[in-house]
Amino acid sequence: xxxxxxxGRGGQGAVTAAELLSVAAFAEGRHAQxxxxxxxxxxxxxVVAFCRIDERPIxxxxxxxxxxALIVQDPTLVHQVDLFAGIGSGxxxxxxxxxxxxxxxLGDLALRLDPRRVVTVAATEIAREHVGRPVPNVPLxxxxxxxxxxVSLAAVCDAVxxxxxxxxxxxxxxxxxxxxxxxxxxxxTYADA
Amino acid sequence: MRSQVxxxxxxxxxxxxxxxxxxAAYPISPQTHIVESLSDRVRTGELAGCExxxxxxxxxxxxxxxxASGAGARAYTATSSQGLLFMAEAxxxxxxxxxxxxxxxxxxAIGAPINIWNDHSDSMAMRDSGWIQLFAESNxxxxxxxVQAFRLAESLSVPVMVCMDGFVLTHAFEEVDLPTQEQVxxxxxxxxxxxxxxxxxxxxxxxxxxxxxxxxxxxxxxxxQMAALDELPVIAAEFRAAFGRxxxxxxxxxxxxxAETVVVALGSVLGTIEDVVDTMRDEGHxxxxxxxxxxxxxxxxxxxxxxxxxxxxxxxxRAFAVGAGGIVGQNVRDATRxxxxxxxxxxxxxxxxxxTRASLRRLLDDVLAERLDPTALHFLDLDHALxxxxxxxxxxxxRPGPHAENMLRALGTVASGAYE
Amino acid sequence: xxxQEIKLYQTGTFVAGNRLLDPDQxxxxxxxxxxxxxxxxxxxxxxxxxxxxxxxxxxxxxxATDGRLxxxxxxGCLEVFSTPYPESSWQLPWLHSLFGNGPAVAAGVAAALKxxxxxxxxxxxxxxxxxxxxxGFGCLSGMFERNDDxxxxxxxxxxxxxxxxxxxxxxxxxxxxxxTKALGDQPGNVxxxxxxxxxxxxxxxxxxxxxxxxxxLRDLEAKVEKAMTFRGARYLHVFxxxxxGWGADSADTIRLARLAKESGIFPVFEAEAGEVTAVxxxxxxxxxxxxxxxxxxxxxxxxxxPRPDLVARIQDRADRNIARFGLLPEGDE
Numbered sequence: 001x002x003x004x005x006x007x008g009r010g011g012q013g014a015v016t017a018a019e020l021l022s023v024a025a026f027a028e029g030r031h032a033q034x035x036x037x038x039x040x041x042x043x044x045x046x047v048v049a050f051c052r053i054d055e056r057p058i059x060x061x062x063x064x065x066x067x068x069a070l071i072v073q074d075p076t077l078v079h080q081v082d083l084f085a086g087i088g089s090g091x092x093x094x095x096x097x098x099x100x101x102x103x104x105x106l107g108d109l110a111l112r113l114d115p116r117r118v119v120t121v122a123a124t125e126i127a128r129e130h131v132g133r134p135v136p137n138v139p140l141x142x143x144x145x146x147x148x149x150x151v152s153l154a155a156v157c158d159a160v161x162x163x164x165x166x167x168x169x170x171x172x173x174x175x176x177x178x179x180x181x182x183x184x185x186x187x188x189t190y191a192d193a
Numbered sequence: 194m195r196s197q198v199x200x201x202x203x204x205x206x207x208x209x210x211x212x213x214x215x216x217a218a219y220p221i222s223p224q225t226h227i228v229e230s231l232s233d234r235v236r237t238g239e240l241a242g243c244e245x246x247x248x249x250x251x252x253x254x255x256x257x258x259x260x261a262s263g264a265g266a267r268a269y270t271a272t273s274s275q276g277l278l279f280m281a282e283a284x285x286x287x288x289x290x291x292x293x294x295x296x297x298x299x300x301x302a303i304g305a306p307i308n309i310w311n312d313h314s315d316s317m318a319m320r321d322s323g324w325i326q327l328f329a330e331s332n333x334x335x336x337x338x339x340v341q342a343f344r345l346a347e348s349l350s351v352p353v354m355v356c357m358d359g360f361v362l363t364h365a366f367e368e369v370d371l372p373t374q375e376q377v378x379x380x381x382x383x384x385x386x387x388x389x390x391x392x393x394x395x396x397x398x399x400x401x402x403x404x405x406x407x408x409x410x411x412x413x414x415x416x417x418q419m420a421a422l423d424e425l426p427v428i429a430a431e432f433r434a435a436f437g438r439x440x441x442x443x444x445x446x447x448x449x450x451x452a453e454t455v456v457v458a459l460g461s462v463l464g465t466i467e468d469v470v471d472t473m474r475d476e477g478h479x480x481x482x483x484x485x486x487x488x489x490x491x492x493x494x495x496x497x498x499x500x501x502x503x504x505x506x507x508x509x510x511r512a513f514a515v516g517a518g519g520i521v522g523q524n525v526r527d528a529t530r531x532x533x534x535x536x537x538x539x540x541x542x543x544x545x546x547x548x549t550r551a552s553l554r555r556l557l558d559d560v561l562a563e564r565l566d567p568t569a570l571h572f573l574d575l576d577h578a579l580x581x582x583x584x585x586x587x588x589x590x591x592r593p594g595p596h597a598e599n600m601l602r603a604l605g606t607v608a609s610g611a612y613e
Numbered sequence: 614x615x616x617q618e619i620k621l622y623q624t625g626t627f628v629a630g631n632r633l634l635d636p637d638q639x640x641x642x643x644x645x646x647x648x649x650x651x652x653x654x655x656x657x658x659x660x661x662x663x664x665x666x667x668x669x670x671x672x673x674x675x676x677a678t679d680g681r682l683x684x685x686x687x688x689g690c691l692e693v694f695s696t697p698y699p700e701s702s703w704q705l706p707w708l709h710s711l712f713g714n715g716p717a718v719a720a721g722v723a724a725a726l727k728x729x730x731x732x733x734x735x736x737x738x739x740x741x742x743x744x745x746x747x748x749g750f751g752c753l754s755g756m757f758e759r760n761d762d763x764x765x766x767x768x769x770x771x772x773x774x775x776x777x778x779x780x781x782x783x784x785x786x787x788x789x790x791x792x793t794k795a796l797g798d799q800p801g802n803v804x805x806x807x808x809x810x811x812x813x814x815x816x817x818x819x820x821x822x823x824x825x826x827x828x829x830l831r832d833l834e835a836k837v838e839k840a841m842t843f844r845g846a847r848y849l850h851v852f853x854x855x856x857x858g859w860g861a862d863s864a865d866t867i868r869l870a871r872l873a874k875e876s877g878i879f880p881v882f883e884a885e886a887g888e889v890t891a892v893x894x895x896x897x898x899x900x901x902x903x904x905x906x907x908x909x910x911x912x913x914x915x916x917x918x919p920r921p922d923l924v925a926r927i928q929d930r931a932d933r934n935i936a937r938f939g940l941l942p943e944g945d946e
Contacts, residue, residue: 019199022366026197034366057368059331059464061361062549214728215721244724248717249755256714256752260685260721263708266728268721286710390683390706390722392734397701399686399709401693 001054002150003064006140007083008073011043013137017071018049020163021141024155025053033058046081053150069148071140072096073123075104084109091117094143094183096136098122116190119147121179130178131171142176146183153180195370200332200362201226203369204297207336209240210377211295211343213269214384215261217246217254221276222309223359224299228271251276255283255294262292263398265386267343270294273359274301277315281322284352288323288414290399291387293346295339296324299359300460300511302544306597310545311359313459316488317512317520319354323414325421326489327441328459329357332367337440338486340372341428343381348424349417350387356488358461360545372436380435418490425487443492445484446499448474452481454505454560457496457525459485462509462541462548469553480557485521496528505535507560509553509573511542518570537565541573548573579603641673641834648675648704650684655702656694660863662853662870663691663768666827667739670766670851673837674737675705681734683708683722687715687744690775691768713748715740716756719763727762735841738765742783743773746810750782753810757817760845764837767810767848770855778858782808785878786930787923788910790858795913800923811884814848818887825881826852828870832893836883852879860909872904877931880938892938901928 004021008014015036022034030053037048050064065085069092072083083106087093091113097120101107110118121143123136131138138160145153156176161169198206205227208216216235218228232247234240244261248254251272258268272280277298287294298316302308316326327342329335335357342353357363388398402410422443429442447467449455456466463484473480483499485492500506506529508522517523519538526536537560542548552574559565583600587593634643641647650671657664675682686692686709695702696709710718719738726734738756740749745767756763772790773779780793786804789795793802814822820843825833833851840847854870856863873879874893878901881893902924905911914920935941 253717256717257721260718261725264725266725400696
């Protein structure tokens with residue numbers, strides 16, 4: 001089983017991201033389960049959403065406390081939430097930032113992980129450019145797909161198109177593709193290093 | 194067709210396939226996505242021939258269903274928590290009148306303190322309202338139970354409540370095999386009302402009954418509900434034949450054949466329990482699980498049979514009777530009267546607290562090592578220190594204030610739902 | 614349903630309709646072919662205004678719908694006295710659910726009929742004042758607001774008679790009830806409370822609102838008939854004296870209903886879409902005292918320690934109705 005935890009704020013689409021990820025995994029013949037931590041809907045409040053992907057049917061119904069991958073939609077959450085709780089040294093990390101992890105104060109935490117499994121992507125900026133709105137969830141899924149290989153970019157894009165109507169869907173697909181390519185580029189840099 | 198959808202959407206689609214003619218709805222979390230989706234389906238014409246009433250309260254919702262059912266329409270509503278309690282009077286009325294209404298209950302805690310998250314306090318509070326209560330383990334089962342619920346309700350002319358865990362199931366995207374319209378139509382014939390407000394053949398429904406016949410009318414209600422114990426397995430078998438998968442029925446034994454210790458539970462926690470059972474089996478422990486799909490009527494014979502060879506029964510339930518103890522536990526004890534087994538009542542998962550594999554494992558380890566007192570009521574993952582602190586604090590001063598607020602302050606947190 | 618021939622007794626010129634008229638001009642009650650929806654043998658008290666009102670209303674509605682009618686009844690006297698199991702006085706399809714949900718149940722029936730394509734079958738909901746103005750008010754307002762196709766009828770006898778005569782939101786000031794006794798200086802039910810559901814119904818801007826009394830049969834029947842020409846939510850508020858609860862002679866039911874209207878204390882009017890369209894003017898105005906004196910619930914106003922001050926305040930209320938609705942006879946304005 002592969003478990004993903006997504007940290008964001010109300011309005012950033014964390015729950016939608018988990019749902020899209022589950023749809024993408026399902027479309028590729030795997031079993032998946034996505035669910036949010038459930039609170040009253042408030043913009044800006046910390047939100048956590050989860051996604052499990054497995055080869056077998058999933059019957060478990062508990063929150064993910066030991067994720068294999070983390071997607072951080074807003075790194076400022078580090079001041080409120082224990083973002084790295086339960087992640088093992090082999091875990092993956094995708095952080096939405098145009099800055100560096102060190103500058104965000106996440107450098108030490110990220111050191112617990114394999115540096116080749118840690119990427120940053122300026123998802124908010126990418127979304128603003130291609131979607132016209134600063135909603136980083138879909139480009140982060142593109143980044144996640146590139147980093148982990150758990151789902152293909154094509155499956156993510158199909159799920160996005162199915163969920164969002166015409167232009168909104170296509171804009172998000174472009175954003176996912178850009179983020180995906182940026183992460184592949186980062187990974188090539190790691191491999192070269 | 195298999196698809197990856199939100200539980201609420203899957204249920205709304207299943208209800209649509211059952212062709213309800215009147216839907217009366219009022220918003221309350223976590224049920225709301227279901228009735229929102231049904232509203233869309235009525236407006237787009239996907240659900241044709243259906244009147245959708247946006248009523249002024251849950252009491253109005255079930256009341257409208259009572260009128261609709263009496264007038265010969267297939268009637269449906271959905272609610273949660275406080276909404277179910279607000280319906281309480283009408284719940285008893287619908288069952289007393291014998292009207293085949295189907296309701297989805299997205300299980301949620303009951304306040305105070307106000308809490309929107311999942312537990313089973315709502316269905317348990319209304320367990321004696323005369324409604325059949327079915328509990329879904331997964332979204333697939335929630336879908337299937339709705340199709341079976343209309344069949345059952347209409348064959349016995351009794352109301353049926355399909356209970357599914359709020360948020361845990363309603364808001365979860367899971368894989369669901371949605372039946373086709375043709376399949377459902379073949380399984381669920383149009384409603385043939387057993388009583389009808391018909392100008393061509395006028396009847397009086399809802400007369401006053403005095404001591405001379407009240408007992409007999411109530412006795413008949415009991416007999417009719419007990420008939421569901423025979424009817425449900427038949428419907429489940431037909432469902433399996435028609436849809437190619439097992440769903441519903443009365444109880445769901447999991448690796449109980451040679452189990453010495455059996456965990457009894459209802460709803461979505463069963464999957465988690467089954468994972469724990471598998472792990473412990475791999476380690477050589479003789480454990481199993483018994484899911485209760487039909488809680489009302491209470492399948493005493495099936496429960497007794499499933500537990501006949503167990504020496505320990507651990508009832509994990511998401512509600513309890515304040516001042517008395519376990520509710521499901523009481524029923525299990527009743528069903529196993531005279532059997533040489535020890536039953537443990539464990540309250541778990543109240544107000545959205547997750548019931549995790551780790552906690553269940555600790556619990557079962559305690560049971561196996563005989564560290565748990567079978568005569569006491571246990572609360573899984575109870576923060577004893579927090580309770581002690583508040584008890585200690587409230588001993589001082591003449592106006593100790595509200596407990597809930599004090600305990601949150603002591604925890605230094607807010608009711609965010611982010612508890613893990 | 615099949616109509617049955619019934620016997621008629623002459624009970625007064627205004628009451629049972631005039632059988633000397635041409636058959637087409639007779640009131641529904643005066644026709645031998647009336648459906649007698651609430652048939653004889655029920656357990657209402659002698660002189661029950663509600664029993665009369667219910668039969669008048671439903672017979673008229675049956676005639677207006679050619680017998681295609683369903684009734685929904687809230688808990689109360691009417692429900693209890695008409696259906697002591699296994700007997701029923703109802704000769705139309707009739708459903709009783711709860712005290713507080715009549716309007717919602719009726720809305721459900723209407724929805725079901727629509728969904729089943731039975732557009733010719735109509736729905737009447739009915740309740741006493743408790744089931745209408747108090748406990749059923751939320752459901753009533755919801756039914757109005759959604760404009761459900763229901764005629765809801767309140768038989769207003771100004772209190773909870775079924776439970777032993779307690780105050781409701783429709784109990785008038787100074788009335789003595791089991792929990793508003795005129796003890797000490799207390800006036801009985803206090804002034805400054807209570808509500809007019811007809812006016813509240815008008816505020817919902819539903820197609821049709823009317824008030825009526827059991828004293829004016831033709832007016833009542835005409836309003837029912839008119840109500841049935843509309844689709845959507847309609848409200849009829851019928852003033853029905855209660856001999857038991859009011860401490861009145863059972864022979865005075867019709868007289869008290871007439872005095873309530875003639876004194877102006879109960880305004881009789883019609884409204885469409887929120888606007889008053891017609892009023893029943895007073896024929897021979899009487900002081901409220903004429904209406905109050907025959908009722909034991911007002912006895913404390915006229916006994917050894919009379920309370921002319923309270924009678925005057927009640928007269929003020931009647932005068933306000935008269936001014937507000939323009940109730941004075943033609944030429945007296």
